[in-house]
Amino acid sequence: MANIKRELMVKNIGRDPYKDLIMVDVVQRLGIDYEFKEEIEQVLERQYTAIDELVNNKDLYFVSLCFRLLRQHQYYVSADAFNNFVNKTRNLEIRGESNDALMSLYEASQLRVEGEEVLDEAEYLSRLLLQERMKFLNHDQSIAIKNTLAHPHHKSFARITEKHIISNVVNGNEGYEKALQELVTTDLALMRTIHDRELSAVSRWWNDLGLAQELKLVRDQPLKWYMCTTALLTDPGFSEERIELAKPISLIYIIDDIFDLYGTIDELTLFTEAVNRWDIAATEQLPDYMQKCFLSLHNITNEIGYKIYKKFGLNPIDYLKISWSKLCNAFLEESKWFASGHLPLAEEYLNNGIVSSGVHVALVHMFFLIGDGSTKEQAELITSNASMLSYPAAILRLWDDLGSAKDENQKGHDGSYVTCYMKEHGEVSVEAARKHVQDMISDTWKRLNKECFSPNPYSKTFIKGCLNLARMVPLLYNYADNQSLPQLEEYMKSMFVLPLNC
Structure with a gap:
């Protein structure tokens, strides 16, 4: 597994902040982030040192992804990060954004706290727009949106949605799909063995009780x-x-x-x-x-x-x-x-x-x-x-x-x-x-x-x-x-x- 990890992370992180964050997101969604704790902290620490640049970034997908990952790992990020997408009347202007950007915003809105009205609106409006667009999308695109709305990452478990992640999130990102798939397969086999053994122990205890x-x-x-x-x-x-x-x-x-x-x-x-x-x-x-x-x-x-x-x-x-x-x-x-x-x-x-x-x-x-x-x-x-x-x-x-x-x-x-x-x-x-x-x-x-x-x-x-x-x-x-x-x-x-x- 160590060789797969090296191929997956060491060869890919540090070159592009955008792709670094996508990699962190993917391994978390697949439930294998425990394998990459040090690498994840490196990526997020590097991004946090450049946090001031986030407020000036006009890429909604990137801002939403960065905001969510940093908050998940207890780095303070203000909801002001979304000021670039708010008009003079303090309403979100996101109707022209891509589906991926809207899904990323919806995911970010799940980490809001009380008083963050812009993220309350972000959840409502991104959901509304995505539901409207689903009527005009092909099956795979509709499924991706449906899964995001039903199982936002922050409020769901990786194992429920992992089969959709590699194809919907990783595809097209510099060909590391194979290494990722190998790691997921290896991890799944390991965890199943561990869980089978643990369940046997629990069942024996319960029956003996x-x-x-x-x-x-x-x-x-x-x-x-x-x-x-x-x-x-x-x-x-x-x-x-x-x-x-x-x-x-x-x-x-x-x-x-x-x-x-x-x-x-x-x-x-x-x-x-x-x-x-x-x-x-x-x-x-x-x-x-x-x-x-x-x-x-x-x-x-x-x-x-x-x-x-x-x-x-x-x-x-x-x-x-x-x-x-x-x-x-x-x-x-x-x-x-x-x-x-x-x-x-x-x-x-x-x-x-x-x-x-x-x-x-x-x-x-x-x-x-x-x-x-x-x-x-x-x-x-x-x-x-x-x-x-x-x-x-x-x-x-x-x-x-x-x-x-x-x-x-x-x-x-x-x-x-x-x-x-x-x-x-x-x-x-x-x-x-x-x-x-x-x-x-x-x-x-x-x-x-x-x-x-x-x-x-x-x-x-x-x-x-x-x-x-x-x-x-x-x-x-x-x-x-x-x-x-x-x-x-x-x-x-x-x-x-x-x-x-x-």
Whole structure:
């Protein structure tokens, strides 16, 4: 692979800033950027030193591409970079731009933060123009635009769209398609081998745990839970971390089902108190299945904490316990609401739902598994800066609550932000409520962008994991009419040797 890398990068970068940025874009879209971290930083650092020239550049494709790549890598770039494309009335003048330029602008607009009106307009107008032009383009050109609008790079996973990238982006760029294709093929074979091995380990662990045999109604989806870890931690070097992270993710789902499908309010209250106290003895009055679930939670969390302690020198058990305690308290709050028939105010529901999404539990475990909390000062970051965790959680909760479909195995009643919002605003239609939620998701993405692209104390790996969690949401909740998850299925097919079902 080293020879392919040399042919691909060393022979091509440094000659032309335009082509350098295209190369960075391509390897990121194909999910092989981990192979070129140093080269990517060289290209972007070189471009950032010439940032003043960007404001004077009148090539919309280049400006949009440069803006997006620099922001992705936490280089500050102002939206003023697009001033050359704004008229005296502060409106964008882009109707005469090429399709490639409009697609590049649409991609750049996905990295906007609150208050950047020019990028709000850029998203709306570029989408409108591209949709209008699709009627007059050939099949391949229309597919390229359709894929861009449906899966903008910043909010999608590389594996979903990689088959379109080489032909649509690389073609015609100095004949390095062959080297790129070889690298992608080699990388895909390597990752499939790694993922097959990891999934086998997770499946063995899950079967040995025995909770699925004990609780017939709960979701039994180790593949889906493991796929979440491949989305959060994409670098092949995080193999052990993905296996360990799959364990708390599976328990989030199981405990959620226990609250929705099994326990009475009294039992769930006792279970939550046991988690709050982290005391096995506190479960003695509970049904056998709850005792076994808590014992599994207790043992698995302690085991993960000890493994992290051996590797990095700090035992994060207190932080892990707090994340589980908050989750169960949020689950209990929801159970009380719906057992009583009481619907809370929409904001109250959402604040609780952000916690009950389980995102905090997953990200806290990931934070320590990748070694970001190896000192007391670092560990405190995970509690002092909650926005980095809360924004992906809000995106997940809101997307799920749009109610496009219920999880095929989930028979419980766990409420919906849309329902709470409609009750609170009596004259609002379902369509208006859904539009309100979609706008909230868009605004939350802006806040997440600001959190990730502004200076912050988190590692690039953790920031990428938080973004990846938000990107993962459509895979998990974008149901088709037949209750399938087509995007998740497409993602899984790219990850394994054989196609697998959810």
